[in-house]
Amino acid sequence: MAFAMARTMLDGFNRHYRLFRQVSAAAKQRFERADWAGQQAAQRERIAFYDQRVDEATERLQNELDAGNQPMEIWQQAKLHYIGLLTNHHQPELAETFFNSVTTKILRREHFNNEFLFVRPALSTEYIENEEPAAKPTFRVYYPHTHEALHACLRRAIENFQLALPFEDLDRDVGQVLAAVRQRFGNDVRLRANFQIQMLDSLFYRNKGAYAVGKVINGFTEFPLALPILHNERGQLFIDTVLLTEDDLLLLFSFARAYFMVDMEIPSAYVQFLRSLMARKPRAELYNALGLAKQGKTLFYRDFLYHLRHSSDQFIVAPGIKGMVMVVFTLPSFPFVFKVIKDFYPPQKDTTRDKIKGKYLLVKQHDRVGRMAETLEYSNVAFERARFSPELIQEIETFCPSQLEYDGDTIIIRHCYIERRMIPLNIYLQEADDAQLEAAVIEYGNAIKDMVAANIFPGDMLWKNFGITRHGKVVFYDYDEIEYITDCNFRRVPAPRNEEDEMAAEPWYAVGPHDVFPETFGQFLLGNPKVRAVFMKHHADLLDAAFWQEHQSRIREGHLYDVFTYDATRRFPREGALAASNPPVQPVQETST
């Protein structure tokens, strides 16, 4: 029985990974066909795969093996058999997580420990290799022995991706990449015996781009090498720029972007490779970026439990203006916030728990274009009661009693979102000097424009709903009023009909549920004269209904923008190419339509 249970779980996982891999691998053909809508739809649909497979496996275990009624010794044996089945598996860490997902659906909370679940991993993910004869390596290594050979080597590395489309001018692009690499090395660099380029075997696909990711090694110097490959206006390819620093890669793999599609047999080897390029990035976030969000969630939770054990501070209400639909709390020593949906809302918030969850899901499935924080959704999170400040307990008891359960010394939060903690922009602006204020206001406008390009209207654009990251990027985090740009009705305020209209405190004109009046934004945003001056200089267009309408019609016509993770000034010049059209939204640029 125990073996049959283990086998059924593993069948479920193998089916999951096969389908996950199929849809990820097909990103190459979608890229070649320039099927951007298909790429985005696949990105969206892939997210749902995991839960579907977990439900299927749970059902099989219950229906075929009556798993819920098996004694606990059998469950313990099932875990041991499962470990045995994973001995030569290529995704053991993902399979362990799958086992946990299924098991926690069937067993009760008191059994959620390492005897029955993989609270800690049992199998090592180090040095896993695919021994099959036709196996492709995780990364390929190129050894150019001279500066001259380097050009041919890099060219071959790109050609080995076997993209079905011709390059506009691959020699030109490789030349530009190598010029940047030489500059990164410094002019009089000597090539050492170990000089090499390593390239991960699969391209990383996201939206309209395919990214080659690798590294350069020479002597004791080692740095990342990432190449965004894009389409031109004539269906040919070009390399848009080269990313050579850890900071560049951190932006490419940011938590505020959509997941990549990558064709991986051994995902842990990809994570290990990527970690060698971004040592500070937690493995949880790399798994997320690769689309393996459940694994990301598992690792995040392990890191969190470890942190709790090795810290002693208390959870407190998050600093800043309190939310109307969320209770937000944080642990000062841990850089994340926890958001719990309230049980009731003030009258101006016409919403429900399901609607709010729907908005958060929308963001999860959408391209977050570096401007919307990733949220991890958890159910039944247990905390030690003594770690909650009395004020926080009171806050949760008052606003979300349905989400709170006590179990002895444990507090269980039934549902919460966890996301990176940032400095709320309203707080940042209060404390900023003039230069910081200017940069933050410009970034704020850029953040909104990036979201607009991706068909997202933030709904509530107040400063308090945006945060600023360590890299000085402004990111949006309050999703309960988010809408698609294409669902909004952007209007000008009608001219007053008479003096009474002019003096009215409330709008005298009829306002529909989807109506938005951009010219009124200023009243809420621009009270501070310094902020107003910067905003009006750089982003006055946001107060004009025409700006929004124009983007709405572009999106409706099927234009999809690339949102680059690097500054537009870093894009390679492309001699002989059609002149790029003027950027429709700064700093977003349109590369092809």
Ligand SMILES: Nc1ncnc2c1ncn2[C@@H]1O[C@H](COP(=O)(O)OP(=O)(O)OP(=O)(O)O)[C@@H](O)[C@H]1O
């Ligand atoms: N990621 C974050 N980092 C830091 N602080 C945050 C974060 N998310 C939320 N906060 C804090 O919690 C407050 C409320 O969060 P949020 O805006 O998500 O809740 P809400 O109830 O949806 O708000 P609103 O009333 O504007 O709809 C914010 O104003 C901010 O002070």
